[in-house]
Amino acid sequence: MTENRVTEEKTIGELKAEHASKTARIMVGYLDATERIRQEAQPDEGRYLDRLSDQERMKLLYEQKSAKADEAYREAFDAYATQTEAFRQEHEARVKALSQRLFGVANADAAARAATASESELASMLDYAALAGNKDLAKAAFVAAHTRGAGHLVGRYFDEAAPDARDLYQEYSQRLPQEVLERQGDVGRVVQKPDLDRLMPPLRAGGA
Numbered sequence: 001m002t003e004n005r006v007t008e009e010k011t012i013g014e015l016k017a018e019h020a021s022k023t024a025r026i027m028v029g030y031l032d033a034t035e036r037i038r039q040e041a042q043p044d045e046g047r048y049l050d051r052l053s054d055q056e057r058m059k060l061l062y063e064q065k066s067a068k069a070d071e072a073y074r075e076a077f078d079a080y081a082t083q084t085e086a087f088r089q090e091h092e093a094r095v096k097a098l099s100q101r102l103f104g105v106a107n108a109d110a111a112a113r114a115a116t117a118s119e120s121e122l123a124s125m126l127d128y129a130a131l132a133g134n135k136d137l138a139k140a141a142f143v144a145a146h147t148r149g150a151g152h153l154v155g156r157y158f159d160e161a162a163p164d165a166r167d168l169y170q171e172y173s174q175r176l177p178q179e180v181l182e183r184q185g186d187v188g189r190v191v192q193k194p195d196l197d198r199l200m201p202p203l204r205a206g207g208a
Helices: 003-008 012-039 054-103 108-115 119-132 135-148 151-160 163-172 178-185
Strands: none
Touching: 012 054, 012 163, 054 135, 054 163, 054 178, 108 119, 108 135, 119 135, 119 151, 135 151, 151 163
């Protein structure tokens, strides 16, 4: 994948913002739907509604509200699950693209050498790569430095060999951990069934 292709795609930050906006709209829509159901004080107009007692009316109202609440819940649950899965796939694809761009080393010998080098040897590899204009060697040293958390060497790599990749590396650091993605996938934790009793109007004093 070329660098231009990577930078033209949505960034992790953009994907996060888009996901947050879409899930927020889903939840607001769900809350609005349950609020509309809660405000209904009478059963839907029906053929025999005028023949029902107050108790029968309340029973019918409860049944109708229960069915509407279940439908609103299923729609919100499915929409949230669909959006969460879409975000997971887009996030995974973006992280993979960034990883290939940042950490793909074409020179197997350089990669093997860097993997077993000490930090001082990695610094020497960066020195040599800068003098020789050897980008593969520089990247191999960078990958090893990143793996070990050697931030000073990572910084040198961007300063001396690949300044254009610095933004991609910063974006890569914004990726979500797997456990966060798994929590997001637990849709039932976020989209919960409404409390049907709270959707019913309060009983009148002395009423059924």
